[in-house]
Amino acid sequence: MELLIRNGFVFDPINNVDGEKMDIAVKDGKIVEKVNERNAKQIDVSGMVVMPGGVDIHCHIAGSEVNTGRLLRPEDHFKDFEPKTARTRSGVGHSIPSTFTTGYRYARMGYTTIMNPSMPPLEAKHTHEELNDTPMVDKGSYPLLGDWWFVLEYLSDGAIEECARYVAWMMTATKGYAIKIVNPGGLEAWSSGRNMTSLDDQVPHFGITPREILRGLCRTNRLLNLPHTIHVHTNNLGRPGNYLTALDTMKCVEDLAREDRPTIHITHCQFCAFKGSDWKNLESGAEEIANYVNAHNHVTLDMGQVIFTDTTTMTADGPFQYTLYELTGNKWVNHDVETETSSGIVPFRYRRKSYVHAIQWSIGLELALLTKDPWKIFMTTDHPNGGPFTSYPRIIAWFMSQKARKATIKKINKRARSRSLLPSIDRELSLYEIAITTRAGQAKALGLKNKGHLGIGADADLAIYNINPDTTDPSKKYKTLRRAMRNAAYTIKGGNIVNKNGEIRRHEKGTTMWLDVKVSEPVQITNDMKKRFRDYWTVEYENYPVTKHYIEASKPLTTKADV
Numbered sequence: 001m002e003l004l005i006r007n008g009f010v011f012d013p014i015n016n017v018d019g020e021k022m023d024i025a026v027k028d029g030k031i032v033e034k035v036n037e038r039n040a041k042q043i044d045v046s047g048m049v050v051m052p053g054g055v056d057i058h059c060h061i062a063g064s065e066v067n068t069g070r071l072l073r074p075e076d077h078f079k080d081f082e083p084k085t086a087r088t089r090s091g092v093g094h095s096i097p098s099t100f101t102t103g104y105r106y107a108r109m110g111y112t113t114i115m116n117p118s119m120p121p122l123e124a125k126h127t128h129e130e131l132n133d134t135p136m137v138d139k140g141s142y143p144l145l146g147d148w149w150f151v152l153e154y155l156s157d158g159a160i161e162e163c164a165r166y167v168a169w170m171m172t173a174t175k176g177y178a179i180k181i182v183n184p185g186g187l188e189a190w191s192s193g194r195n196m197t198s199l200d201d202q203v204p205h206f207g208i209t210p211r212e213i214l215r216g217l218c219r220t221n222r223l224l225n226l227p228h229t230i231h232v233h234t235n236n237l238g239r240p241g242n243y244l245t246a247l248d249t250m251k252c253v254e255d256l257a258r259e260d261r262p263t264i265h266i267t268h269c270q271f272c273a274f275k276g277s278d279w280k281n282l283e284s285g286a287e288e289i290a291n292y293v294n295a296h297n298h299v300t301l302d303m304g305q306v307i308f309t310d311t312t313t314m315t316a317d318g319p320f321q322y323t324l325y326e327l328t329g330n331k332w333v334n335h336d337v338e339t340e341t342s343s344g345i346v347p348f349r350y351r352r353k354s355y356v357h358a359i360q361w362s363i364g365l366e367l368a369l370l371t372k373d374p375w376k377i378f379m380t381t382d383h384p385n386g387g388p389f390t391s392y393p394r395i396i397a398w399f400m401s402q403k404a405r406k407a408t409i410k411k412i413n414k415r416a417r418s419r420s421l422l423p424s425i426d427r428e429l430s431l432y433e434i435a436i437t438t439r440a441g442q443a444k445a446l447g448l449k450n451k452g453h454l455g456i457g458a459d460a461d462l463a464i465y466n467i468n469p470d471t472t473d474p475s476k477k478y479k480t481l482r483r484a485m486r487n488a489a490y491t492i493k494g495g496n497i498v499n500k501n502g503e504i505r506r507h508e509k510g511t512t513m514w515l516d517v518k519v520s521e522p523v524q525i526t527n528d529m530k531k532r533f534r535d536y537w538t539v540e541y542e543n544y545p546v547t548k549h550y551i552e553a554s555k556p557l558t559t560k561a562d563v
């Protein structure tokens with residue numbers, strides 16, 4: 001199938017294309033130099049914006065945690081449902097939509113690649129079953145490895161190469177894409193009712209500190225040449241004063257930076273940019289964090305923007321979720337995953353009139369607007385923790401329009417308004433910068449070579465939005481912008497039109513990307529290793545790895561390690 005997309009304003013930052021009017025040619029699912037005009041299907045997109053398909057580096061969309069959230073919250077389904085159509089299945093859910101609906105909703109917004117950031121290795125099979133059922137997008141998942149006993153043991157012994165070989169084994173066994181670390185050491189401590197409060201606390205029983213886990217896995221990541229950096233949810237997340245922990249976390253791997261490449265990704269940074277000693281005097285630490293990131297090149301961030309709505313919080317950070325339960329008194333789930341991790345779920349409503357929630361809303365945007373280089377901070381809500389991913393068009397409007405920000409600031413808690421840095425920030429992002437923070441930057445940080453851009457050979461994943469930059473100023477007409485971003489005029493996945501003006505036109509399966517990490521001496525599955533499985537887990541080795549046939553549209557990416 002050949003396709004020629006004509007006359008659009010193209011925004012392709014990886015190839016330095018900034019709103020040029022040009023044609024894009026597609027053949028066999030890839031961007032090509034040209035096609036035969038007589039054979040190709042032509043779409044005239046005059047007056048519209050053409051971008052690479054959206055990329056989401058961090059959204060909880062699959063796995064036992066997400067599914068437990070669905071079970072916990074029937075009220076989330078009742079109020080938001082989609083009927084079946086000739087091409088799509090029915091589905092439900094405002095903050096935790098069912099799998100198929102998740103895929104459709106991303107496709108409507110022009111997204112084509114999404115990453116599920118929190119996969120307990122023991123529950124990897126469930127995660128992949130749900131990813132199989134999430135259509136329209138390519139996807140991947142990050143196994144939680146920061147509190148896995150094997151990692152703690154090897155790092156505590158200083159056996160970094162051994163640790164790397166086991167992480168390589170785990171990455172391939174779980175069909176994962178990146179090393180996820182949540183509250184390093186804190187989740188293991190939580191299994192005996194404790195937590196970590198600084199990078200130098202001792203993890204019970206293991207003789208190791210969060211600092212050593214972070215540095216060890218950062219070095220492991222480098223030894224294995226993984227495409228993404230370590231993906232870190234910091235210690236003390238969600239606690240006043242934690243911006244200092246976030247700074248410590250970034251600093252602790254500063255000397256491991258190689259050239260100008262990032263070595264650490266701090267996820268949903270809003271939740272770890274709190275200044276102040278308690279909730280009453282909570283303030284924004286966004287400026288301090290942005291200053292640090294502006295001065296260093298080894299860090300990337302994503303926002304974790306808060307949206308004023310009803311949502312469902314879910315993280316592997318069991319102790320944090322317990323605190324949230326204590327704060328809200330809501331129904332909750334807390335869960336310990338054997339030798340690997342923990343997790344928790346609490347329903348949550350962010351209110352404009354709450355001082356704390358309004359400060360949180362402000363912090364996310366402050367971080368994004370004060371960080372000068374859009375290649376360093378990416379748009380997320382940590383879906384569904386800060387709000388559902390369907391709110392992205394709102395955030396884009398706040399990015400591009402001071403007027404949109406003012407309209408919301410007017411409605412928030414008065415004391416929070418007086419403390420917000422937003423009124424003093426007049427920066428408005430351009431469409432080029434939007435293309436970076438919503439796709440190009442995210443694809444680059446993930447090391448996805450064929451995504452996030454429209455160069456020759458790239459995957460033909462595109463989003464076309466019905467907004468004309470020549471005649472419409474998004475900073476003034478931010479509602480028009482929001483509408484255009486909510487329902488893309490076209491979403492093209494692998495060279496096929498899958499969405500037109502919000503209507504799903506075609507079902508695409510989407511691949512699951514995972515890393516096939518090649519090490520020179522792979523971990524041997526000996527009787528001793530099998531015994532460790534029997535001793536440590538309730539699952540025998542034979543039932544543990546996700547075999548290849550488990551993934552319906554499998555896309556292994558081979559990585560050659562230095563060990």
Ligand SMILES: [Zn+2]
Pocket residue numbers: 058060117118268315382385
């Ligand atoms: Zn998250």
